[in-house]
Amino acid sequence: MIRIGQGFDVHQFVGNRKLIIGGVHIPYDKGLLGHSDADVLLHALADAILGALAKGDIGRWFPDHDPTIKGIDSKEILRKVWQYATEEGFTIENADMTIIAQKPKMAEHIPKMKEIIATILECEINQINIKATTTEKLGFTGREEGIAAQAVVLLSKW
Numbered sequence: 001m002i003r004i005g006q007g008f009d010v011h012q013f014v015g016n017r018k019l020i021i022g023g024v025h026i027p028y029d030k031g032l033l034g035h036s037d038a039d040v041l042l043h044a045l046a047d048a049i050l051g052a053l054a055k056g057d058i059g060r061w062f063p064d065h066d067p068t069i070k071g072i073d074s075k076e077i078l079r080k081v082w083q084y085a086t087e088e089g090f091t092i093e094n095a096d097m098t099i100i101a102q103k104p105k106m107a108e109h110i111p112k113m114k115e116i117i118a119t120i121l122e123c124e125i126n127q128i129n130i131k132a133t134t135t136e137k138l139g140f141t142g143r144e145e146g147i148a149a150q151a152v153v154l155l156s157k158w
């Protein structure tokens with residue numbers, strides 16, 4: 001059986017927050033606002049996995065009004081979501097993601113993001129692809145008001 005899922009997330013830039021994308025701390029003068037560490041890429045990926053499992057979205061499993069998960073490391077969210085997948089016998093075929101950010105440059109950080117994600121999803125690095133694009137200064141990402149991310153995953157069990 002194969003199951004496809006997609007995820008999309010957006011977080012707003014604010015001052016005085018660390019910028020965490022794909023589990024990597026990226027040195028920058030702004031970070032993303034959220035109840036968690038606001039890792040927009042891991043949220044999109046977790047939502048894609050939940051989509052493939054027909055299990056709703058991360059807000060259902062990790063409510064943004066739950067004080068016990070305030071500031072949670074989104075790697076923990078992804079680990080828990082991946083546990084739901086493995087409990088149902090799924091492994092990952094591949095995941096493909098896009099970070100939509102005018103700034104900062106993501107390219108140099110992408111190898112580390114892939115390593116972190118492949119470790120959590122118990123797969124090879126070559127099953128994980130991460131892309132980055134600007135929006136050519138257009139829209140909220142182009143105005144550097146925030147960052148968006150998209151993810152698609154294919155899960156399988158035989």
Ligand SMILES: Nc1ccn([C@@H]2O[C@H](COP(=O)(O)O)[C@@H](O)[C@H]2O)c(=O)n1
Nearest residue numbers: 101102103104105106107132133134135
């Ligand atoms: N935040 C970003 C955005 C883009 N990149 C890299 O630059 C390339 C060109 O971006 P365009 O939006 O002009 O197509 C893109 O393919 C990425 O490799 C990046 O690293 N970080």
Ligand SMILES: C[C@@]1(CO)OP(=O)(O)OP(=O)(O)OC[C@H]1O
Nearest residue numbers: 034035036038058059062063064
């Ligand atoms: C991750 C959660 C939970 O901490 O909070 P946020 O960091 O605000 O992220 P978002 O993608 O808006 O929604 C999912 C939330 O439930």
